[in-house]
Amino acid sequence: MSKNKGDKNIHKNQRYICIAMGAYNLQVTIDQDSGFCFGVVYAIDMAEEILAEDGYLYCLGDIVHNDEEVERLKAQGLRIIEHSQLKDLRNEKVLIRAHGEAPDTYRTALENNITLIDASCPVVLKLQNRIKTSFDNKEKILIFGKHGHAEVIGLQGQTNNEALVFQDIAELEDVELPHNITLYSQTTKSMDKFYNVKDQLISRGYDLKANDTICRQVSNRDKDLPKFATRFNKIVFVSGRKSSNGKVLFEVCRKHNPDTFFISSAAELDKTMFSPNDTIGIAGATSTPMWLMQQVKEALESF
Ligand code: SF4
Helix, strand or coil, X not given: CCCCCCCCCXXXXXXXXXXXXXXXXXXXXXXXXXXXXXXXHXXXXXXXXXXXXXXXXXXXXXXXXXXXXXXXXXXXXXXXXXXXXXXXXXXXXXXXXXXXXXXXXXXXXXXXXXXXXXXCCHHHXXXXXXXXXXXXXXXXXXXXXXXXXXXXXHHXXXXXXXXXXXXXXXXXXXXXXXXXXXXXXXXXXXXXXXXXXXXHHHHCCCEEEECCCCCHHHHHHHHHHHHHHHCCCEEEEECCCCCHHHHHHHHHHHHHCCCEEEECCHHHCCHHHCCCCCEEEEEECCCCCXXXXXXXXXXXXXX
């Protein structure tokens, strides 16, 4: 699938865009580096192939942290299930999304004769392996990541849930740690925050093995977005509210352009946010489909 598969109406709508310029005459540009990362493209591609053949497919958790894209795939037959439901399922195909899974999930699938369609992102799989190796080497592992996030659960699972997960350095204040510690990061954390955590741990005197395992699909956007954000009067950032990298990248935009608005769909746009002749940049998370940003562009141009 191309980056924009699922954006089937774009070409059809281009003619519409040209004739639908609204009275506000907003000049709208979509950041061409925004939209699905290759890990998400891979997972959605796999899901769509099976949906086309079988008509339905189970997926463990939301395939992507974007409700609009999830709804689009549900309409094709995707059935989202929770881990508790996996235990009751037998003889079916189940997709593992890009976030990856803990070893428990693979065990349950084997017991229940479930065929796993494993769309774990290769970047996440590599990180899981590195954490497993550290665990086998008896290192004390810290994971800088969001509590309860699917990827983090999968990472912690590599350590028999013994790795210590924290999302804020303050959480380590009252924790007794050994002198030697190994630090990893969830792939979608902010680069600045990770290096800040690293510096603070070193300044506290720990012998720290710090592994910057932030995905370059996210950190490169960290670097490119500031330039994009400063080119326009206003930025409309489109993302699901559950997306971790959506929060990170929104903050990057807002830091460089205070007139940055967060929305999840075109329905959340409000004309009063804008002034006539504004230039507007649209950016999104690695889980934001291009078709959704295109819808937002069309809505803005109709104002
Ligand atoms: S952000 Fe990176 S690690 Fe996460 S799914 Fe995308 S490519 Fe994979």
